[in-house]
């Protein structure tokens with residue numbers, strides 16, 4: 001289980017550029033939950049992921065994974081608990097290395113005994129079997145440099161690398177947003193399969209409200225560093241995009257943002 005307790009993060013404190021990115025965020029994500037996160041630009045979604053992953057530290061508050069307080073652990077020490085896929089297909093993989101070398105690095109990250117990311121014959125079979133589940137034929141291209149793959153293929157590989165080591169938490173940061181519609185659909189379907197099969201505890205940021213409604217069992221809406229709406233399992237089952245727009249409108253008191261802000 002992931003527990004965020006009263007997370008507060010301010011950038012450029014005490015300067016004219018001061019920005020409170022997260023303002024007392026508390027959230028509990030249970031084992032096996034798939035939470036979709038929506039919110040307007042600058043709401044604090046990526047900052048929240050950076051704090052969960054250890055790329056940034058909160059100024060106040062704590063991050064607990066399965067009862068262990070990891071708030072002080074840097075990113076590289078949390079990486080065996082956390083899989084992450086970014087919006088940019090270039091971000092999750094090394095272009096100059098081959099597919100199997102990339103997989104070996106991801107694998108070595110969580111295997112204590114495997115200090116070198118070497119590719120043994122046995123491991124190669126394991127990688128091939130995992131790649132087959134993507135249905136893209138990448139299992140026949142183990143020696144291909146990742147830089148030669150298309151954006152969709154690369155994102156599918158990133159997703160596999162983030163999930164095949166059974167992370168405690170999977171963070172998906174708008175991971176389909178940079179793909180064309182057909183590739184986005186493919187990666188979305190792969191996400192569903194990998195998360196369901198692996199029973200992975202997942203949090204996914206998306207600007208696509210339909211996707212936020214269709215995927216997962218819970219939903220969180222953020223605005224100006226706060227969680228302004230949460231849909232639990234029962235509510236989420238019947239949730240519609242229009243309900244989200246209504247909730248957003250209801251929560252905005254100053255009216256400076258229109259409904260379309262969420263539709264970006």
Ligand SMILES: Nc1ncnc2c1ncn2[C@@H]1O[C@H](COP(=O)(O)OP(=O)(O)OP(=O)(O)O)[C@@H](O)[C@H]1O
Nearest residue numbers: 011012019021039040041042043044045046047048
């Ligand atoms: N390193 C930083 N230094 C200063 N300000 C930052 C930094 N990172 C984020 N911010 C600010 O914090 C706020 C939250 O940013 P964040 O990227 O978390 O929002 P977001 O919800 O992910 O937005 P988007 O949907 O546009 O990606 C924004 O106002 C942003 O400008």
